[in-house]
Amino acid sequence: MFRILVINPGSTSTKLAIFEDEDCKVSQTIYHDAGELSKYAHLFDQYEFRKKALLEFLEKSGYSPNDFSAVVGRGGLIRPIPSGTYEVDETMLEELRQAKYGEHASNLGAVLAHEIAKLAGVKAYIVDPVVVDEMWDVARISGHPEFERKSIFHALNQKAVARRAAAELGKRYEDVNLIVVHMGGGISIGAHMKGRVVDVNNALDGDGPFTPERSGTLPLTQLVDLCFSGKYTKEWILKRIKGNGGLVAYLGTNSAVTVQERISKGDQQAEIVYRAMAFQIAKWIGKMAAALKGEVDAIVLTGGIAYDQRYMVPWLKEYVSFIAPVLVYPGGDEERALALGVLRVLKGEEKSKSYKEEAEKWQRTKSS
Ligand SMILES: Nc1ncnc2c1ncn2[C@@H]1O[C@H](COP(=O)(O)OP(=O)(O)O)[C@@H](O)[C@H]1O
Numbered sequence: 001m002f003r004i005l006v007i008n009p010g011s012t013s014t015k016l017a018i019f020e021d022e023d024c025k026v027s028q029t030i031y032h033d034a035g036e037l038s039k040y041a042h043l044f045d046q047y048e049f050r051k052k053a054l055l056e057f058l059e060k061s062g063y064s065p066n067d068f069s070a071v072v073g074r075g076g077l078i079r080p081i082p083s084g085t086y087e088v089d090e091t092m093l094e095e096l097r098q099a100k101y102g103e104h105a106s107n108l109g110a111v112l113a114h115e116i117a118k119l120a121g122v123k124a125y126i127v128d129p130v131v132v133d134e135m136w137d138v139a140r141i142s143g144h145p146e147f148e149r150k151s152i153f154h155a156l157n158q159k160a161v162a163r164r165a166a167a168e169l170g171k172r173y174e175d176v177n178l179i180v181v182h183m184g185g186g187i188s189i190g191a192h193m194k195g196r197v198v199d200v201n202n203a204l205d206g207d208g209p210f211t212p213e214r215s216g217t218l219p220l221t222q223l224v225d226l227c228f229s230g231k232y233t234k235e236w237i238l239k240r241i242k243g244n245g246g247l248v249a250y251l252g253t254n255s256a257v258t259v260q261e262r263i264s265k266g267d268q269q270a271e272i273v274y275r276a277m278a279f280q281i282a283k284w285i286g287k288m289a290a291a292l293k294g295e296v297d298a299i300v301l302t303g304g305i306a307y308d309q310r311y312m313v314p315w316l317k318e319y320v321s322f323i324a325p326v327l328v329y330p331g332g333d334e335e336r337a338l339a340l341g342v343l344r345v346l347k348g349e350e351k352s353k354s355y356k357e358e359a360e361k362w363q364r365t366k367s368s
């Protein structure tokens, strides 16, 4: 039996789980509100507080680092690579610690996994990091050669629920076309064509709907004017785009649960903002339907906000049911997908990939 510790840091939560082979023995989701997170100027300033949550989880569950066969963390902002299970290595750790490719909570996954794995003398892994890139070249073109659209999204959960949806449709993932919508702290909408995510919004940039904590696509000229107004620092503006945008900016909370409570008590401002989020998500689903030329087997809703059966799910169905049937997987399958990715390696069913080799290979294909 293999026992695997799973560490999944998200922008609004830390999710932890312990698996024994395929069985989840214990799991916990800790939500972090916008006020708590706003104390930290940079992502790595959150390291100790997220580590404390992890150690408390281990203690409360009665485990110590020595109990694990391997540790797996959510994969963060590194260089673009194909889908798969990767051993955490020094190059990856250094890039994450320096935030060489940007800041996001997922960057903490590999670093925390490495720290616990080192104590136990076992290996640390990541699976399907947020930079998995299978995008068509035509989807990379932004509108100006100095700007490139990038594939940064909830790759792990999108792939996991897409496989589940395909199985539910009685087909292989490689034989279906799906639009997968992950609604968490960030929101990504991916066009999955026969097992490949051929287009997706960059969930971290101004590309997509607004989200609990991000602004999404903003009117460009107004943004440029703000940048040159002389009133704000670059950090302040970036924080409005990611961290203090979206629901946080309009309603002062990153919690869709709080917004739903406010709507149910008659808060009209909360209702119009939350409805606008649904409206923007629906329009992105429409874009992805066009990318798939209308051949869509199903639309799959997932992530924390897909638990919202009162407002978000029915609103989205109202807008997009004409495209394809809508399947709902609330929360998602991230912890299981992380554990199973490592289990396949531990059982010898699959080889783990080398980050350095795959990143260099990806770069060579791009430049050839
Ligand atoms: N039962 C629920 N109903 C509606 N929204 C929910 C529910 N549970 C969590 N959420 C919302 O989902 C969002 C977080 O989703 P999650 O996928 O956990 O995000 P992340 O991994 O980015 O932290 C938050 O806005 C949270 O309030």
Ligand SMILES: CCCC(=O)OP(=O)(O)O
Residues within 6 Å of the ligand: 009, 010, 011, 012, 104, 105, 106, 130, 152, 153, 154, 184, 185, 186, 187, 203, 204
């Ligand atoms: C980095 C893209 C994935 C993302 O937005 O994750 P969260 O929803 O956890 O912020």
